[in-house]
Amino acid sequence: MAETGRRVDENLTADPGRERSLATFRELGEFGFIDKIARHGLADTSRVVCGIGDDCAVFEGKNDRVTLVTTDLMVEEVHFKIATTKAEHLGCKLLSVNLSDIAAMGGEPREAVVSLAVPGDIQVAFIEGIYSGLHTRAKEFDVNVVGGDTTASPGPLVMNLTLTGEMEKRQVCYRSGASPGDLLYVSGTLGDSLAGLKISRGEFSTCPEEDRRFLQGRHHDPTPRVALGQALAATGGVSAMMDLSDGLSSDLGHICGCSGVSAAVRSASIPVSDELVGLCEGDRKDAALMGLSGGEDYELLFTVAPEIRETVEALGDADGLPKVTWIGQIEEGSGEMFLESETGERSTPRPGRSHHFS
Amino acid sequence: MAETGRRVDENLTADPGRERSLATFRELGEFGFIDKIARHGLADTSRVVCGIGDDCAVFEGKNDRVTLVTTDLMVEEVHFKIATTKAEHLGCKLLSVNLSDIAAMGGEPREAVVSLAVPGDIQVAFIEGIYSGLHTRAKEFDVNVVGGDTTASPGPLVMNLTLTGEMEKRQVCYRSGASPGDLLYVSGTLGDSLAGLKISRGEFSTCPEEDRRFLQGRHHDPTPRVALGQALAATGGVSAMMDLSDGLSSDLGHICGCSGVSAAVRSASIPVSDELVGLCEGDRKDAALMGLSGGEDYELLFTVAPEIRETVEALGDADGLPKVTWIGQIEEGSGEMFLESETGERSTPRPGRSHHFS
Structure with a gap:
């Protein structure tokens, strides 16, 4: 993983989040980490059909339908480089990766909220380009972008999108149903x-x-x-x-x-x-x-x-x-x-x- | 805004997102920016009761109810400092600021998804502390944390939470209804x-x-x-x-x-x-x-x-x-x-x- 923009002061041990002696996120890795956090229980299991571990979370909707929810994060220097990416493509892709999660359950996409942490030196036209790409894709797939949160970032451009979807409960395609012979x-x-x-x-x-x-x-x-x-x-x-x-x-x-x-x-x-x-x-x-x-x-x-x-x-x-x-x-x-x-x-x-x- | 971790090379003009001659995000400010992006239309207005501009987005739910959605981003060095914040408090607060948006409409909180961009040198125990605080608060308010996304960050710790809620459509409290004499x-x-x-x-x-x-x-x-x-x-x-x-x-x-x-x-x-x-x-x-x-x-x-x-x-x-x-x-x-x-x-x-x- 690139360490761009990270200033690690090896002498700074007073910072409780940065002790060097214990396991770091880098050592554990993303999947080890997801295993750790997935162990937390749900507050009310009656509403949840499927929690962490599939492409979307699935919970009870109206009639015999379910609501799907997925969220994806894209971080500059991890998922993309500004110098080699068109703003419109970034916005498109932010929605597309979430649409792909809804597709993977067999669902119909519905509403999106988008959060951006924006470095102060990025030009507004670039961020507008991201939104323009996002809204073009949203119209193609009948998705409403209904809100979001925008804040400053002292480091990379960070974008998060959460997308809901809907479908018949009996048709949901999980990862867990494959049988020998399929x-x-x-x-x-x-x-x-x-x-x-x-x-x-x-x-x-x-x-x-x-x-x-x-x-x-x-x-x-x-x-x-x-x-x-x-x-x-x-x-x-x-x-x-x-x-x-x-x-x-x-x-x-x-x-x-x-x-x-x-x-x-x-x-x-x-x-x-x-x-x-x-x-x-x-x-x-x-x-x-x-x-x-x-x-x-x-x-x-x-x-x-x-x-x-x-x-x-x-x-x-x-x-x-x-x-x-x-x-x-x-x-x-x-x-x-x-x-x-x-x-x-x-x-x-x-x-x-x-x-x-x- | 703090510029921690940002390396701005004034000579680097080949980077399309970083041209210095046009308006930057810092110059426009967050509210000017939200005005700009709120102008994009919705794909299907029939589902949406209220889009950008209130504490939550509101869209049609089952029977006479509506679904609420809100999302909030918290960025290290902008919203918190790791050295002076307990991990459990961070997790609590990430959910609380979203719960507060649901409260501001008069709604009942429902499901949450959480995204984290994690610097490689943060200890796992600290991130576990964030989740522990998050789940404690989730149980208090009957919220299910149903999924999320975790990725590496080359800069600050960035956390995003999206929370849904539900309520009677006729009871929703918007920002727009105040009348003289109230x-x-x-x-x-x-x-x-x-x-x-x-x-x-x-x-x-x-x-x-x-x-x-x-x-x-x-x-x-x-x-x-x-x-x-x-x-x-x-x-x-x-x-x-x-x-x-x-x-x-x-x-x-x-x-x-x-x-x-x-x-x-x-x-x-x-x-x-x-x-x-x-x-x-x-x-x-x-x-x-x-x-x-x-x-x-x-x-x-x-x-x-x-x-x-x-x-x-x-x-x-x-x-x-x-x-x-x-x-x-x-x-x-x-x-x-x-x-x-x-x-x-x-x-x-x-x-x-x-x-x-x-």
Whole structure:
């Protein structure tokens, strides 16, 4: 993690939050930390269908519907750099990552509130650009931005958005329902966002302009799969679903862990774009490796019973919805994930990690 | 505003977010900025009862009820200092400032999501302390903390909480309903939080230990007036209500501006605690001045029709609810606020400002 802007005075031990002898947040890591805080109980469980641990929290709504809530934080120098990002894209992406969480449950997005901690030296036009991008995306997805909080920041630009959603209670797609025998699918193509980030960082300088634009667009302005999520939920046959933010090799572990199963992914089936294959000089295997470990694709990863295979694949070919690809299957096990080569050999992939600027 | 942790390179003009020639966030200020962003339209107005500009956003709920949403950001070195704040108090306060917004509409708090951007060198025990305080307060007010987002921060500790609430649609107390002739009330005592902050900064070193504890407690651990807000809304006679976060002299301007009226406050009626008067060496006028300009009291400021004066004052004497004090009246006008001395002379108070660490 970058330490930009942090002044650590090793001699300052009087500060109770900064004692050096005990475990720090960096040592524990984000997931260890979430485990720690998830242990706190709820005040009134009667209202809550699902708390911490899925893409959204789910609680009782009107009639047979539920309300979904998700929140996402984006921090300058961790999730983005101002010098290499358009303000409009930042605003779009802040909403898109939350829309992707609503999509991952199969829900309809509703209302958003947005908080900004703004450094004093940022020009107002840049912040207006963020709001402009945010509102453009909000209109596309019928989201009302109903309020927020704006404050000064002595450090990075920090943005937080909380988004609500709604859906039929019986259709909610959790991470925890995958069963042995279920088929594993993914939408769209994987690895494009990682490639786009690398291009923005100055790698792949010989990449053709058109491919470069496509791949960078996939990184800076991902399309949340809201309509596909709703269509999948409406089939009633999706046993588990989540969105891909940290990368397939990391995120699939959550479905396996929550469902108490294992999964095998055929590496040759990982869907990759022609642009990514081009970037990998025609090497489809290299492209698939980027697809396996790259984060921030915001595609949907889901499991279905074999009986509805045709229904699901027809959906993915319908107008305006991204293609869905069968990439593997769910097996008995306890959270393991295997990669299967074309000759049937199995290996355990290294978990991908978020490719934020950290 | 403090510039801690910000490295501004005056020669760096290639950074599109940091051009020095155009208006910066610091130059425009928070309120100018909110005016700018509030102009963006909503995607679907049919769902929204009230958007940006009140303590909470209000949208249609089940039956004749509405859902309330509020969000608040707390930034290290702007809203708090780690060295002088207990972790548990921080967590409590993060929820309390949001509870206070729900109280200001008269609502019942429901579900919360919390986001943290955490510097790598903060010890885990400190962050656990924040959650511990947060969950203690959540249990007191029957709030479910249903999820959140945790990420690294290259700068300050940043915390954001979004809280939902619920209430009868016809009982919602907006800022915009005050009419000439209405009486102006405030709950509790004012100025204690500012005094507590000054004590924490090393001022008033001769203040007796017991008074010091009370005043610092009012700053670090304010009590949101949720039950009072609900009781007031239930009378059906509150014409306008808000919570006091920036101080009476600033916040009253919002009620006047939103309602299209003016207000006169009798300075001798501003309620102050014995502890604050003691701190001001017995000078009640000095204490009232701190009450007028000091922020972060999180008391309720509201206007009522004269007919329900007795009902409202009886409420404020009921078990467990803070006292309410009649401090002035609403008049015809266009947003002015006057201070009335005991001899009837009128002056215009300087607007208070948030006494954050900025």
